[in-house]
Amino acid sequence: MAQKNSASLEKQVRGGVKKLTEEGKPITNLTVREAIGGGSFRDIGPMLKSIKAEIAAQQQAARQAPDMPEDFHDAASAMWNTAWSLADEIAASERRAHAVESDKLKAEVQEALENCGQVEDERDEAEARAREAAEQVQALTENLRKAELEIAGLNGQLAARDDAEARADKAAAKAQTLEEALRKAELEIAALSGRLAERDDDIVHRTKGAKAQPVSLASSSEEPGQRDMFADADGKDNPEKAVNATAG
Template identity: 40%
Template sequence: MAIKETTKAALEKKIRAAMAELERDGIRITNSIVREKVKTGSFRDISPIVKAIRAEKEVKAKAESQVPDMPEEIAELATAIWEGAYRCADEVAAAERQAHAKEIKELKIELADKENEVTIVESEMDEAMSRADNAEAKIVEQDLAIQGLKILVASLEGRLQGRADGSATQESNADDRQKAVVADLPGQQDMFDSSGEAPSAIASTA
């Protein structure tokens, strides 16, 4: 349907107003809704205008959201600031790294000293345990030797006691035999003293 009462420019103005109102109301813009709003024009007339307005809005929105290139002077200044900040941070980090490296080195030395002390203590403990074992072995050996000596002494005492008992028995038997021999001699009964012992002369003669 050809435009009769309004020109194309007037129709575009109405379409822009309708689209703005629809955007404010949050209504999705379509050719049908726009045509209903403007109440004039055909789809053939409205569609190209709606499309052109949409493209225009997209270009404008893109231009507004796009960040322009940084001016050369500002870029150089920002680069200098960044380099200075980086060098400062790197110097601080380097100092911290050196401090950490020194601390780690000192800790390693301390650890080595502690390990050496532990080794010495362990060696001393091993020597003390060895001496204790040797002393214990000697005590056991001495106990065994003492037991052996006790057994030997008891054996010797038993032998000596046996010999003493045997000698006493032999002497008693000899005295009895001597008395019997003397008693058999005629007229010799009075030769014994009151204790029953023979005089020493007769004993010697016999």
């Protein structure tokens, strides 16, 4: 029963393929299924694949030329040999030209390879110079950083020195002021010392004069109480009081 159904389906599929071919439509599982009015793709697919292979084999066989008759075999062989000789001469010329072109291309390739090697050497040298320059830049940058630190330290020292110089200038000015004040004080002390010395001399001179001419305490010209003014507490005469009174 299954074989009968399979044979019937194959017949339907062949009919559908023929119909689609006559109509110029594409032959696919879907178009065949629609042409036969339904069916399973699982059953139609293998059958359609086998039928299409069979049709392709038939078409290939139809396109093959028939065997050459014996009468034309010798003439065809002669023509083939002549054609082969001509073709070989043409091919030989082309081969020679191709060989020349091939040698030229090989030479160009070799030159290009040499140029590539030279370029690679130049690239390696450039990379080496670049690395060396980078190292130099790094070293210079480090030296610059150290120099900046040294400059900062020197600037600090210079600022400290300037400050010290300013303080020294102030101290010198103050010392000069003090020296001037000291000189004025010394001059004033000297003047006072001179005045004191003169006064001491004057006192001594007056004291000596008073001793040379004593005042008579019993003089009748003394006013009452004048004697007591020149006496000490014990009633004795005091010449210095007398001199001072006279100077007064």
